[in-house]
Amino acid sequence: MNICVIGGGYVGLITSVVFSKMGNKVICVEKNIEKIKKLNKGIPTIFEEGLNELLNKSLNSKSILFTDNLKEGVNKSDVIFIAVGTPSTKDGNVDMSQITNVINEISSFINEYKVIVNKSTVPVGSQKYVKKLLIENGVNPKNFDVVSNPEFLREGKAIYDFLHGDRIVIGHDSEKAKDIIKKLYEPFKIVTIFTTPETAELIKYASNAFLSTKISFINEIANLCNKVGADIDTISYALGLDKRISPQFLKPGIGFGGSCFPKDTIGLVKIGERYGSDFKIVKSAIKVNEYQRILPVKVLLDEYKDIKGKIISILGLTFKSETDDIRESPSLYIIEELLKKGAVIKAYDPMASNEIKKLFPDIQYFDNLYDTLLDSSSMIICTDWKEFSNIDLEVVKKKMKNPFIIDGRNVLDIKKVEKNNINYYSIGKGYIK
Numbered sequence: 001m002n003i004c005v006i007g008g009g010y011v012g013l014i015t016s017v018v019f020s021k022m023g024n025k026v027i028c029v030e031k032n033i034e035k036i037k038k039l040n041k042g043i044p045t046i047f048e049e050g051l052n053e054l055l056n057k058s059l060n061s062k063s064i065l066f067t068d069n070l071k072e073g074v075n076k077s078d079v080i081f082i083a084v085g086t087p088s089t090k091d092g093n094v095d096m097s098q099i100t101n102v103i104n105e106i107s108s109f110i111n112e113y114k115v116i117v118n119k120s121t122v123p124v125g126s127q128k129y130v131k132k133l134l135i136e137n138g139v140n141p142k143n144f145d146v147v148s149n150p151e152f153l154r155e156g157k158a159i160y161d162f163l164h165g166d167r168i169v170i171g172h173d174s175e176k177a178k179d180i181i182k183k184l185y186e187p188f189k190i191v192t193i194f195t196t197p198e199t200a201e202l203i204k205y206a207s208n209a210f211l212s213t214k215i216s217f218i219n220e221i222a223n224l225c226n227k228v229g230a231d232i233d234t235i236s237y238a239l240g241l242d243k244r245i246s247p248q249f250l251k252p253g254i255g256f257g258g259s260c261f262p263k264d265t266i267g268l269v270k271i272g273e274r275y276g277s278d279f280k281i282v283k284s285a286i287k288v289n290e291y292q293r294i295l296p297v298k299v300l301l302d303e304y305k306d307i308k309g310k311i312i313s314i315l316g317l318t319f320k321s322e323t324d325d326i327r328e329s330p331s332l333y334i335i336e337e338l339l340k341k342g343a344v345i346k347a348y349d350p351m352a353s354n355e356i357k358k359l360f361p362d363i364q365y366f367d368n369l370y371d372t373l374l375d376s377s378s379m380i381i382c383t384d385w386k387e388f389s390n391i392d393l394e395v396v397k398k399k400m401k402n403p404f405i406i407d408g409r410n411v412l413d414i415k416k417v418e419k420n421n422i423n424y425y426s427i428g429k430g431y432i433k
């Protein structure tokens with residue numbers, strides 16, 4: 001099939017390379033010229049396992065093109081995926097402006113039948129909104145159908161997830177469009193749910209809100225563990241053995257971040273408000289997360305009372321490992337709070353220092369984990385990068401002054417910490433003094 005993907009970010013780029021791998025011709029339309037130049041040269045614009053190889057294969061076989069030429073993309077394609085951003089507005093509602101702009105931009109190019117697919121995460125009613133907008137813009141209703149096809153990929157495992165996801169959700173109100181999208185996804189051999197657009201749109205929010213709630217729940221249990229001397233790992237393991245609960249998303253830490261969970265939880269609360277539904281559970285999950293993501297700062301204040309002038313090392317700036325995405329990363333909130341309290345910050349991340357420099361230009365960044373630690377009083381592990389779990393604690397002791405480690409992702413081996421006699425705080429696994 002001939003496919004156009006509008007938006008070449010995390011979702012659009014993965015959608016493009018995977019559909020091209022599956023034998024389709026893909027035109028990915030992106031408005032950022034720098035991204036287009038890099039991608040056409042085979043240089044990935046995001047860090048994602050397997051992307052480099054897949055991108056270059058697609059370019060070599062000429063089954064993918066990156067361009068800013070929307071007219072060409074729309075004219076040459078049967079199916080048009082919209083994968084632009086839907087960030088939160090200041091009050092937590094979903095900002096639909098990028099979607100609206102895309103629809104306004106493509107309207108004059110739709111002269112024959114196209115299936116327009118909302119892959120972006122959009123509120124209930126968005127499929128109807130897009131249809132209405134196209135008609136208001138003068139597009140003949142016979143020339144299009146709009147389908148909702150939310151994306152569930154995880155950053156860091158995006159290509160794998162796109163190819164082997166747990167389910168594909170297609171919300172449609174047209175058998176013609178359904179058949180086309182069904183054919184497109186058939187080779188993936190993934191359970192596919194065909195439903196109404198409203199149901200599809202809500203499935204995405206329900207999934208992300210549920211997973212976020214699970215994380216906040218285990219974090220509350222973990223915080224209690226620290227107070228009563230219980231062990232969160234054993235609790236998570238025991239909980240996860242119950243098939244009704246499942247072991248996924250039971251790892252405690254300093255909360256969820258990224259471009260989806262924070263915005264989609266508040267997004268669902270706002271959608272609920274619009275229809276008179278008060279999402280008390282999701283609101284609480286958000287509140288717990290707001291507490292959890294700056295928990296290390298509270299722990300530091302308990303320890304030192306005053307942290308003005310203290311040198312604190314922040315290890316890990318991305319919201320999780322295996323990605324370069326810093327959006328809504330807990331480390332951003334921690335750095336902000338520490339700076340307010342007058343701490344001196346040294347930061348290290350194997351992937352994302354350049355991005356975070358734009359937000360905090362005045363803190364010190366390092367290319368090497370151990371150089372970062374020199375003369376620091378405390379280290380906060382914010383991301384579960386593998387190199388942090390392998391850290392040599394003997395070197396840590398030499399580099400730092402009386403080290404206090406706050407392990408925000410529970411990556412260190414407690415036995416090694418005990419052996420090295422290090423002051424250590426973990427999320428629900430113990431407080432070693």
Ligand code: NAD
Pocket residue numbers: 006007008009010011012029030031032035083084085086098101102105119120121122151152153154155259260
């Ligand atoms: P992103 O910000 O990485 O990418 C969006 C891209 O769209 C940017 O490159 C931007 O330049 C481009 N763009 C915006 N307007 C454009 C236009 N008019 N024409 C061409 N290009 C345009 O965002 P993302 O993380 O890929 O997320 C996209 C959507 O997918 C969001 O709704 C998000 O909630 C959803 N989603 C994201 C993930 C994830 O893990 N990132 C997972 C599932 C769903």
